[in-house]
Amino acid sequence: MKKLLAALVGSMALATAPVALSAEATKELKMAYDADPVTLDIHEQLSGGILQLSHMTFDPLVRWTKDLGFEARLAESWERVDDKTMRFKLREGVKFHSGNELTTKDVKFTYDRLKESQDFKAIFKPFSGINIIDDYTFELVTSEPFPLLLNTATYIFPMDSEFYSGETADGKKKDAILKHGNSFASDNLSGTGPYVVTSRQQGVRMEFERFADYWDEESPGNVKKIVLTPIKENNTRVSALLSGGVDFIAPVPPTDLDRIKRDKDSELVTMSGTRIILFHMNQERVEAFKNPKVRQAIAYAINQEGIAAKIMKGFATPAAQLSPAGYQGHNESLKPRYDVEKARQLMKEAGYEDGFTITMMAPNNRYVNDDKIAQAAAAMLARINIKVDLKTLPKAQYWPEYDDRSADMMLIGWHADTEDSANFYEFLTFCTDADSGAGQYNAGNYCNPEIDALVEKANVETDLDKRAAMLQDVEKRLYDDAAFVPLHWQDLAWASKKNVKIEPILNVMNFPYLGDLVVE
């Protein structure tokens, strides 16, 4: 099914491309993000910024389409050999920036390096090995049947094995992954992607030039040069666009959406995102939170729609579960359940009519309006007699507190790296287990082995329809149990000059496929 979809999308791209085929890349694009990539080594850190860089300078085996299907990139085709094995055929004649040609040995090199990377090894844990059949055929093998094999393949951006092997002049290994200090890979890059890094001044600017030998000749992209400037301050970033200093910015702060809509030279694109914002209720710190009725009361007392409308200015989709629409676990029947009367009723039934006092912590510079959301939630809880002692902190100080689970209710946002529901449960609702790393961010200490077992079962179910039903059941149970308080999925927004056609290259993962960008 997925493959069919990929073929379909591929042929659609073919149908629209020929006009652009002859188009010479001549345009220049100036863009501003809130930060620039921290390194050129795409295996050093698993973060949005690094994945955006990966899509500019490398190509994955397969990539996500706008509707969360798969599109063939460096892997031309793939087929399941058995439950645990997928065979890929590599595209031929693909060149790296260095001039080397892409073969399966580069894929193997990349796979081995991913397994070493501190940030990526967790995602690749289900894989047990890679079999090289010939120069253009290889198989990925997992230890258990693994339904998310293709999801994970979107993280395999083959690296130039020849370029990254050997030693530098001062005797350092070129393939080393170093979190601090400079490694060869953090300063040098050779991928197959549409853009070559031509200059980089960290924190100041970065320049890219279209790769002359780029394999994808059907790509409509016509941008020759990209200048990326990190502009951290929201207001400055928006001003830079409005004054014509840059052509493309992301993210756009919710307070400035109207300002950009009003500007006749600019275009705004927004999308419902996949990052869930939620509160955990710590059952180990607060006796009352052990009672499902109290947790439900809190879920009833929080007005998700109000927060999305008033605080987020409509820049969020109210949530009643973890999985956003489009994910397998997304359960249509679950709706936000704001009802203060019902909440009071539940508190009374649980014997907490007079309420109690709790502590709450939230970051104040990590998510959009995070501190204001926490303040609103605290005010809402006051209405069911729960007195909240709120503390907001900058993210650098918040996360150590979060790791210690040092408040009764804590706010967190989560994006599933695998674009799959199971990732949410594994990190946010699984019974905490320090050894396996399960429930690492489950600051509620919620624990329901039955649900965990169901997720584990879904994780080895390769029949995707069956799997979806199981995951939706998980969402329903978590909802009924009020395991946490979901708030909303943070929306995404980008803005550009009218002549920069960003809409077709944007997606919910927030990896703009700049290689295909058309500037008129």
Added chain:
Amino acid sequence: MLAFLVQRVSQALLVMFVISVIAFAIQDGLGDPLQEMVGMSVSQEEREALREELGLNDSMVVQYLRFAGKAIQGDLGNSYFYGKPTLEVISEHLPATLELVIGASLIIMLLSVPIGVYAAIRPQALLAKFFMGVSTVGISIPVFLTAIVLIQIYSIGITVEWFPADTGWGQWLNGALSTEGGLPSYGRGDDLTHLFGTWYSGFFSESGLLHLILPCVSLASIMLPLFIRLIRAEMMEVLQSDYIRYARAKGLSAVRINFLHALKNTMLPVITVGGVQVGVMVAYTILTETVFQWPGVGLMFLEAITRSDIPLIVAYLMVVGLIFVVTNTLVDLVYGLVNPTVKLTGKKA
């Protein structure tokens, strides 16, 4: 003179020692540097291993001694984020900040002296009153706001449609109040001239100068009113003194009295304040640089704080401490030149 310099150098060392101790002592409150270095899904084990590697698990005293041992040899450690020596990072960012301060200082000097002197000589003139009024407003508006307003007016542009467009005067007023915008609103531009070392200058190209205008004006806007008022007040006081009256009685020309005799004595306190203010200005650059995404040390420092890049924070604070000591020393030297009765080492004259 030599004794004076020795005294100042030892002072500088003491200041830097104290700063480094304080910076080290507060680092626990700055948060966990690891958060910026690893992805969310990295396990606790991996984090612990990295922490061990960075030496973050050692006691504060051990960490400080390790740092101090290297610092004595001129090595202030590596920035976590940039992955290179902190002094190198600072030297790459410092020229941008210095150019900003130089530009703003030039604006302040060129404007505050004539306006201050004018307002002192003709305190009753309408124009003088206007300047004083504006300066009061200027001193009370935060630099953040000034910068945003400047960007809106001169960079994005504003369209005024308050007056009836179908009348000649209305159209003229609308046109006169609207602005085109067009000045760069961020960064230093891409046409910088390499002077030496890490110094790339924006003073020698049109694009570089255009990029300097708004940030420099914003930064100058905080200090300018202060200097106008200071010069005016000092000058008025000097103009009352006996030797000026005597010069007048002697029949010297007004220009000679005002600009040679009076101004010289007016400048003494202004130089002292100016020296201190240059230090303060370095602090204000943090705000200005943030608004204009100016790649100087101020912005670098602010980002280092949000990333808990402790080595860079410590090094920056030490460098700024050094700058303060050096500017104060220079001020004292200049002071001696302007007023020969001042003895540097405090011995009796």
